[in-house]
Amino acid sequence: MQQTRGVFFLSDRTGITAETLGNMLLTQFDGVQFERFTLPFINSRQKAAEAVTRINAYARMAGRAKPLVFSTAVDDDVRVLLQAVDGVFIDFFDAFIARLEKTLGTRASHSIGLAHGINPGTYYRRIEAVNYALAHDDGVSMRNYGNADVILLAPSRCGKTPTCLYLGLQYGIYAANVPLTEEIFESGRLPPEVLAQKSKLYGLTTEAERLSEIRSERLPNSRYASVEQCRQEIYETDCIFRSLGIKALNTARMSVEEIATVILQDMGLKSLAR
Amino acid sequence: MQQTRGVFFLSDRTGITAETLGNMLLTQFDGVQFERFTLPFINSRQKAAEAVTRINAYARMAGRAKPLVFSTAVDDDVRVLLQAVDGVFIDFFDAFIARLEKTLGTRASHSIGLAHGINPGTYYRRIEAVNYALAHDDGVSMRNYGNADVILLAPSRCGKTPTCLYLGLQYGIYAANVPLTEEIFESGRLPPEVLAQKSKLYGLTTEAERLSEIRSERLPNSRYASVEQCRQEIYETDCIFRSLGIKALNTARMSVEEIATVILQDMGLKSLAR
Numbered sequence: 001m002q003q004t005r006g007v008f009f010l011s012d013r014t015g016i017t018a019e020t021l022g023n024m025l026l027t028q029f030d031g032v033q034f035e036r037f038t039l040p041f042i043n044s045r046q047k048a049a050e051a052v053t054r055i056n057a058y059a060r061m062a063g064r065a066k067p068l069v070f071s072t073a074v075d076d077d078v079r080v081l082l083q084a085v086d087g088v089f090i091d092f093f094d095a096f097i098a099r100l101e102k103t104l105g106t107r108a109s110h111s112i113g114l115a116h117g118i119n120p121g122t123y124y125r126r127i128e129a130v131n132y133a134l135a136h137d138d139g140v141s142m143r144n145y146g147n148a149d150v151i152l153l154a155p156s157r158c159g160k161t162p163t164c165l166y167l168g169l170q171y172g173i174y175a176a177n178v179p180l181t182e183e184i185f186e187s188g189r190l191p192p193e194v195l196a197q198k199s200k201l202y203g204l205t206t207e208a209e210r211l212s213e214i215r216s217e218r219l220p221n222s223r224y225a226s227v228e229q230c231r232q233e234i235y236e237t238d239c240i241f242r243s244l245g246i247k248a249l250n251t252a253r254m255s256v257e258e259i260a261t262v263i264l265q266d267m268g269l270k271s272l273a274r
Numbered sequence: 275m276q277q278t279r280g281v282f283f284l285s286d287r288t289g290i291t292a293e294t295l296g297n298m299l300l301t302q303f304d305g306v307q308f309e310r311f312t313l314p315f316i317n318s319r320q321k322a323a324e325a326v327t328r329i330n331a332y333a334r335m336a337g338r339a340k341p342l343v344f345s346t347a348v349d350d351d352v353r354v355l356l357q358a359v360d361g362v363f364i365d366f367f368d369a370f371i372a373r374l375e376k377t378l379g380t381r382a383s384h385s386i387g388l389a390h391g392i393n394p395g396t397y398y399r400r401i402e403a404v405n406y407a408l409a410h411d412d413g414v415s416m417r418n419y420g421n422a423d424v425i426l427l428a429p430s431r432c433g434k435t436p437t438c439l440y441l442g443l444q445y446g447i448y449a450a451n452v453p454l455t456e457e458i459f460e461s462g463r464l465p466p467e468v469l470a471q472k473s474k475l476y477g478l479t480t481e482a483e484r485l486s487e488i489r490s491e492r493l494p495n496s497r498y499a500s501v502e503q504c505r506q507e508i509y510e511t512d513c514i515f516r517s518l519g520i521k522a523l524n525t526a527r528m529s530v531e532e533i534a535t536v537i538l539q540d541m542g543l544k545s546l547a548r
Binding site for chain 1: 287295304340362374377380439532
């Protein structure tokens with residue numbers, strides 16, 4: 001059996017980029033166990049030296065293979081210090097910046113100033129989009145649907161709420177959602193406020209077994225969580241989507257990020273948070 | 275003046291990793307205007323061919339410089355097709371995978387199977403964490419604080435809600451939040467349910483001018499949004515944090531991602547969403 005390999009994600013900001021790209025690469029190595037650490041906000045020589053000390057101490061522990069070290073640090077002084085670490089150093093910045101400088105015919109700033117911190121305009125937009133999602137969650141308020149970029153329709157527990165919040169937080173998209181309830185199934189009609197926004201409607205469906213699993217986490221052994229009830233609701237949901245020509249997505253095996261990305265693409269929406 | 279340079283982010287998944295790392299590199303080039311496109315879910319030869327056709331059509335438009343093409347595609351067949359694009363192709367997968375294979379002494383799977391889709395355990399955890407954040411937003415319910423990983427305290431509009439949602443969505447962290455209100459300032463005391471969780475408390479502060487700006491977006495020309503009122507609230511907030519020894523963060527120039535990362539680090543919390 002292979003030993004556990006240490007992995008460090010280093011960044012002068014949050015470390016999210018280093019983690020995301022690093023983990024994408026690591027998922028390619030199925031048989032290896034990794035132990036992960038994120039060291040964010042390495043934005044001075046002192047912090048770089050501390051990070052190196054910490055990683056080297058880890059590397060020296062008996063019998064350890066050299067740790068993998070993924071870095072997105074931008075500052076040249078910081079990078080030079082980090083590169084001296086006793087590990088396999090993978091520099092996401094250094095690997096590409098020279099080629100981009102050549103192509104663009106201009107020198108990169110090599111400073112974290114620009115990548116750092118917030119853009120007030122997009123900050124407001126994202127926060128307002130989250131507030132919009134909260135105010136228009138689960139059909140609570142049907143006012144202001146005119147401001148929505150997209151309105152999600154689905155039975156309970158198909159991922160409407162986290163998807164709307166993600167669309168707001170990540171992309172600044174105004175997303176409302178409306179639950180498909182017994183009342184709607186019985187009448188076969190959507191509320192008029194919803195129907196009035198037909199071009200913004202987008203459906204989420206799933207598989208009965210998966211929905212039943214998720215609902216069982218909340219209300220085990222209930223009718224609500226039974227596979228039969230879930231199957232019936234999904235059937236009626238499909239009927240509504242088909243009869244109204246509403247584009248729909250089966251979310252059974254998708255992460256929130258994937259659902260959000262497909263919605264952006266299908267609805268022709270652009271991220272407003274850049 | 276330099277012309278606008280086209281940028282394409284290609285991925286067999288959402289494209290978020292390609293966008294994030296690509297944009298980190300592009301922010302280094304201050305003087306260049308970029309026009310960005312994301313082409314997600316390129317998971318077959320046909321979709322790869324379509325992406326190449328689209329990018330080449332863009333590249334051929336009169337007088338355009340070669341577009342920059344950032345890819346995280348993992349499948350070898352797809353990658354070979356994409357690499358033939360008429361642009362500057364930057365392959366975030368290919369650049370590092372051979373070195374990792376050598377270091378780890380094992381071959382990468384080169385298939386999107388493993389990186390794709392959801393891990394049911396972490397999916398539940400993240401969704402439940404979002405539900406927890408919603409149920410414990412703005413001091414609405416003070417029950418179940420025992421389950422919280424962290425409880426944020428701050429005056430209105432310092433970023434409590436989006437930070438709690440982000441902690442849930444991104445990391446599976448259970449985050450509640452409590453607004454610091456006039457009532458708390460007057461009595462100088464936190465509610466007993468909150469005080470009982472002292473080790474989980476974390477404070478957010480900001481700068482008066484910035485808070486006033488944000489509040490003015492909601493209620494322009496109100497006392498609530500005035501710089502004086504904001505300054506007074508921040509002063510009283512600082513007094514509470516200091517007297518109780520609550521760790522606090524000035525969020526004035528920070529993005530939600532940065533605030534969340536600092537909280538994880540300061541509170542010694544680990545992402546539970548892997």
